[in-house]
Amino acid sequence: MKEAIINQSKSLPPRTFFLSLIILSLFLLLFLSLQSHKSLEKPTSDNNDDLKIRPGYTSYDSYIHHQLQKTTNPKLRKIWTSRDWDRKIRVFTHFFNRLKREKLLSNSSKALCVGARVGQEVEALKRVGVNDSVGLDLVPYPPNVIKGDFHFQPFDDRTFDFEFSNVFDHALYPDKFVGEIQRTLKPGGICVLHVAVSRRSDKYSANDLYSIGPLKKLFNGSELVRSRKVDGFGLDTEVVFRKRNG
Numbered sequence: 573m574k575e576a577i578i579n580q581s582k583s584l585p586p587r588t589f590f591l592s593l594i595i596l597s598l599f600l601l602l603f604l605s606l607q608s609h610k611s612l613e614k615p616t617s618d619n620n621d622d623l624k625i626r627p628g629y630t631s632y633d634s635y636i637h638h639q640l641q642k643t644t645n646p647k648l649r650k651i652w653t654s655r656d657w658d659r660k661i662r663v664f665t666h667f668f669n670r671l672k673r674e675k676l677l678s679n680s681s682k683a684l685c686v687g688a689r690v691g692q693e694v695e696a697l698k699r700v701g702v703n704d705s706v707g708l709d710l711v712p713y714p715p716n717v718i719k720g721d722f723h724f725q726p727f728d729d730r731t732f733d734f735e736f737s738n739v740f741d742h743a744l745y746p747d748k749f750v751g752e753i754q755r756t757l758k759p760g761g762i763c764v765l766h767v768a769v770s771r772r773s774d775k776y777s778a779n780d781l782y783s784i785g786p787l788k789k790l791f792n793g794s795e796l797v798r799s800r801k802v803d804g805f806g807l808d809t810e811v812v813f814r815k816r817n818g
């Protein structure tokens with residue numbers, strides 16, 4: 573049988589051989605492009621009714637495009653960096669000072685704010701003495717916010733002692749959002765999330781959360797330190813996780 577196949581391939585005319593080669597290459601290219609992370613994988617909500625991914629995105633690019641619509645709006649950016657600037661920093665400062673008192677954050681922490689837009693939370697961290705702080709967003713706002721997608725954080729494993737985010741609801745892939753936080757936190761590192769559990773968030777949200785149950789499941793390499801009710805710009809719950817050692 574093996575011999576018959578070898579004989580058959582040996583007897584293929586050159587044109588047929590090259591044609592098969594081209595078709596094979598095209599299939600290979602198609603396969604590789606489908607593997608690219610930019611393609612839209614089916615978001616998973618882990619069959620958990622307390623975390624629902626909003627339907628309607630036809631591609632990853634359409635999700636990113638939707639997120640960028642508000643973030644790049646020049647009028648809004650003007651407001652965020654002028655009238656809103658100090659007001660928001662004051663509120664973040666209050667949250668971070670409390671975390672410092674609880675020994676969950678310190679001046680020597682290397683800190684990341686995920687989805688930081690114009691970086692008021694980064695500025696607040698610096699004002700409370702956490703100088704080695706940076707933000708990540710689709711749109712950069714130097715020097716406090718660098719460009720990057722939170723589903724694919726541009727940082728090495730075990731980089732940060734502390735990560736803060738109030739944009740979990742913007743994650744199309746909550747498992748990747750959390751996976752990246754756990755990857756880039758050092759063992760023992762702290763993640764603080766502000767999420768909306770009792771209220772619905774805005775039209776730019778990509779998921780809806782109805783309890784902190786799904787977060788406990790997603791943070792499978794961490795332990796829950798605590799959760800409490802807060803009043804944080806439409807977000808009502810603060811959840812704190814500590815990445816396990818090893």
Ligand SMILES: C[S@@+](CC[C@H](N)C(=O)[O-])C[C@H]1O[C@@H](n2cnc3c(N)ncnc32)[C@H](O)[C@@H]1O
Binds near residue numbers: 640738743
């Ligand atoms: C509600 S705003 C929060 C801004 C900021 N944390 C604050 O409180 O002022 C949500 C932010 O998440 C960002 N964002 C949405 N999807 C993102 C993604 N995939 N990667 C990084 N940032 C993203 C948006 O650009 C936007 O700046």
